[in-house]
Amino acid sequence: MSADALASGGPVSTTGRDRRRVRKSPVKQLLGLAGIIGFLGTWELIPRLGIINERFLPPASEVIAALVRDFGLTAFWISVGETMTAWFLGLVIAVVLAVLLGFIIGSSDFLRKATNSTVEFLRPIPSVALIPLAVLLFGIKIESSLMLITYAAFWQVLIQVLYGVADIDMVANNTARTYGLGRMARIRYVVFPTALPYLMTGVRLAATVALVLAITAELVIGSPGLGHEIALAQSGGAISGMYALVLATGLIGVLINSLMRLIEKKTLSWHSSVRSEVIV
Amino acid sequence: MKILKTLGFVLALPVLLVLLWWASTLGAVNFFVPTPAALFAKFGEVWFGPRFVTDVLPSLGRLLVGVVAAIIIGVVGGVLIGSVKWLRALLEPTLEFFRAIPPPVLVPVLILLMGITDSMKVAVIISGCVWPVLLNTIEGVRAVDGVLSDSAHTYGINGWARVRYLVLPSASPQIMAGVRQSLSLGLILMVISEMFASSSGLGFTIVQFQRSFAIPEMWSGIVVLGLLGVAMSFIFQWAERNILRWYHGQKEVENAA
Amino acid sequence: GSGSPSSPGGAASSGGAAGGTDLTKVSVGVIPIVDCAPIYLGDKQGFFKDEGLQLDIQQATGGAAIVPGVVSGSFDFAFSNLISVMVAKDKGLDLKFVANGASTTGETGKDVGGVVVPAGSSIKSAKDLAGKTVSVNNLSNIGDTTIKSAVEKDGGDPASVKFVEVAFPDAPAALANKQVDAAWILEPFMSKAVADGGTVVSWNFVEMSPKLDIAGYFTKSDTVKSKPELTQKFTRAMNKSLEYAQAHPQEVRDIVGTYTKIDEASRSKMTLTHWTVNFDKDAFKTLGDAAAKYGTLSKAPNAGDLLP
């Protein structure tokens, strides 16, 4: 009778599960696509139904057409390249600084307390308020953007790292201590992996903040890049062109996020947030 | 004694930095970097007057509404998105899309949709503050301990009870990390929201000072922002201590000695 | 440091040489708007090379970066509207104009900017703006100063006008959606707003003075003193460019297409800025007095200090 159950129920359900497993990730991407299409559809309808005048908010299709046109222009890709360079450099500087400082401050109660008020004071200072200073120091070159990007992204990562460092499991940490792991070794083998999920969220937040700031800096200061192009389009009254560039910005954001997710999957496969996706 | 010690921790580094700043402005005079004295002189003059009522308070009101709304949206959305896998798959790319759009570009669209109103400014604040809370909540919800989650399941703790008793508390350390990020982002966005289509407000005033080269005044505004940040953060840390008492207790078990 | 390392003397003598090796590099901060067309045209025509200058035109997107850019030496010269420079001077930055930049056409009904109201508005003339919400691109600047003066001249109460900041590109939408009662708009957006059915109720520049200069090229007073030759060369080339631009409107409409994204149709329809070499001192004084009167400046500026 048990053999019966195996013969009838077993293989069928096994293959059923297998098929689901194989199709899992394309389904996920399709769903994501559906979400985007839903959003674009809504956008298309708002001006088409006259909720907002088409001249002020062109329908999605028109903007996408403009974007496709942009794709054919080298100038567009140069701008993208400039923005991405500023983004990448700014992000890397911010992450490196924040991780270093975060681990140093986070692993000492004294430093944590002593820096708290200063950190909280500096954090809410808007990058835009630093524009005169940035221009004064660096002119309207990429360094100005870098300074603003780094400043904004730095805090995102720092705070996440501080929280992550505070989250270590005492049993794990004690184990490491009794096995004679010194401060540096514990940071490397215990604190860092514990803080990693927090850090990844921080980097993900910072990656977008850096992008936003890269664009904003170009927009307000005028250093070359997509933001500058947006400003040009805006001041030239090229509404569809402007939204096409905004769309491009958003797409870069989506791209960056997928990249981050990929890195996260590789580095955090042991973590229960990622684990729960893989198993069962 | 304990209060003195806390005060020492709060003030030591800032005092040190101000001294450093003072020392560095002794020799060279830079138009864009005022001396501490000039700044403090302007500080009282600029902010302790009618401006406090006409500019600072309304801005703070919008900030508060924006941040609270962002937290609510972030937590509710995060719990939903974090626990429903297909929803996450459906929405993630779109959310990432919106996240990448700089608020200054978003403002004109929001003006179109909502007009030049306070709610538009609140919307700008929400549009930026919601992300840290949302992302952290999603991550926190995804990271609920497997054994704990199983326990809840077997005791029939599902739906709302599960959220209330398992998911929210378990994700709360991470949610708090997000909220803390949001608070300072909120201040930044408050300034950004007042950079456009505005005629009053704390952020507007600072930008106005900047444009009219009233440099010490501008820096004094930045100091106001910083102080607000510190105040908000201290209130927040106090609240967090209470909400996460179990968590800190657990973490500090060994410090109890 | 300043951006001109090579000797200015050598450059002066080599006049029209096209070699370019011994040209003095000059960086100029501009804003990508129609008003800046002359410098692009002049560069293209070689007026600057003729003076031994190698132009490096840098686009700052808004005014925010211009003055700090000049102060820090990133720009040798830069373009800005008069009030911004007056304000900076008022606050203690020692700046000086070296060339005119843009002026009003002086013709009511055909200027580069004005206050537009939507079709069917109860606002008929400047004095009706009292108590209404009017958008300008920047507060405490040339827009609200000239509008207040226009309202006052027309018999209204300038203090009761409520100004809000809306960027020029967004102003037509704000106007159409009734988010403001009136909008101060410049070309090319003004033509669009008028085409939408808007009416211009005040030509604020002309109403202040038909000879009003709006913007100019400036630098640090230091530069004027320490590098007089460089300044003179720039001024000469710039003046030539202004005259050329004024004389060749079609070339202006064309070159605007290279550094802005204003489309062909708008470019051909828009009213062009008026360019002239000399600053009108009287108009300058009127503007400065008005700015002081409405609180934008602490005191009326001295034209002699600021103008070349």
Next chain:
Amino acid sequence: MQPDPTTAMLSVRGLKKVYQTDGGDIEAVRNLTFDLRAGELACLVGPSGSGKTTLLKCISGLMAPTAGEVLLDGKRVSGPPKKMAVVFQEYGRSLFPWMRVRENVELPLKNQGVPKGERDKLVDEALEAVGLAHVPRSYPWQLSGGMQQRVAIARAIAYQPEVLLMDEPFAAVDAQTRADLEDLIRTVWKKLGITVLFVTHDIDESVYLGERVIILSSSPTVVQEDIVIDLPVERDQLETRSLPRFTELRHHVYEQIQLAKKGHRPAAAGTGPETLTRS
């Protein structure tokens, strides 16, 4: 004896579970088939890593089996069933660290809408029974390992389930407390007439506690043997354990586990409990 699904409270039929990992598939459970009648108290023993926890997770509907099925009261289990309580092996992680001991025990009842008065009574009784009446306001992480485990047990008992699954619930408590808890489980079982499946590594315990002992083979797992424990229903720590029959059964189970560890597997998968002939 053929298992009869109609009278069985819990039926495990042809259960198979394969874990998929990066390093290839791990067949934790190959083919398990057995039944528990309503009101039966069975102990489950087997080598470490033989899939006992896996089995319990499948029974409680927390994990879908790769093949086969679990029937509870004739209905296929697809999610956690009502009125089933599970005490997990990782007791430390199964308590809510943000709730005090009392709240932890109370939560499932509160969630069920049990009125306050009755709830308080149940919680107090359960805490009393596991010897923790004095720490209701402590947080779990302020307790010793054994105390945490007892909180988890108290929570399960207070819940008054119809089916109780326990995964090595007494691993962290001392011998004396363990004996008390063993008696507690038997008392609760008799009083409420519930069905209990109890995983243990202690052979003495399995014989003392169970009405039946199911022995699993080592992984990949099948039922090695299924023995009825024909000891009197009223058991006493000293008396029962000194019965010759107890020693006999104990010995038998021990030998079977030895066999299981050595990799011996039964000719046919066990289909029902067999009574060990008295020697």
Next chain:
Amino acid sequence: MQPDPTTAMLSVRGLKKVYQTDGGDIEAVRNLTFDLRAGELACLVGPSGSGKTTLLKCISGLMAPTAGEVLLDGKRVSGPPKKMAVVFQEYGRSLFPWMRVRENVELPLKNQGVPKGERDKLVDEALEAVGLAHVPRSYPWQLSGGMQQRVAIARAIAYQPEVLLMDEPFAAVDAQTRADLEDLIRTVWKKLGITVLFVTHDIDESVYLGERVIILSSSPTVVQEDIVIDLPVERDQLETRSLPRFTELRHHVYEQIQLAKKGHRPAAAGTGPETLTRS
């Protein structure tokens, strides 16, 4: 017999530990004094919540005692000492989830700068000894409870400590594996001549394993009794356990624990191990 600090490897003197909590102070350990000579293997038994884990944490320098002190090799312990390995009761949380089994075992050695070749040998041997040679590339959370616990044990053994503290290390493994691990600990102890303090709830185990059994009273804790186990050094699971002396000792320990549970406390705090007179 007076304890002699000069020959003692580990001295616990007047140890007191009070936990401060919101709900008031909890006196976990009142006054503990005992010595372990170098190379001694002592078992520590006591009721659940009597402060065994607390004591181990104080000895390993993870927690500062409220009063009293711990001396290791004559030096006062203020932080985790070198060459001491601890197996924690919460084995599940003491393994690093981001490392594979092998890496978990290897980490302390790597950190000590043990060269690769030797490290590999030690790790392989340790995994082999606990019966986990087949899963080096699994993550801890892919293992059963008992397997996780064995990884923690393997890590401690591979580390080759001079002092080994173990907190109920065999709680989650089956009887057979447990017997094997008991023998493993004795083998390692004899081979390396290390000092071992072993917390267990299993009375049989404490007598079988130890050269000495220290019995704690219930909380607030003092030493209830300290017995020398005068069984032959070579022990065998079947033979030793069937010795009459084994039963005698076992009985004695059992009775003492019963007393401890009932709240009985010794007249004076124990000062050294006493040899139980043969009856």
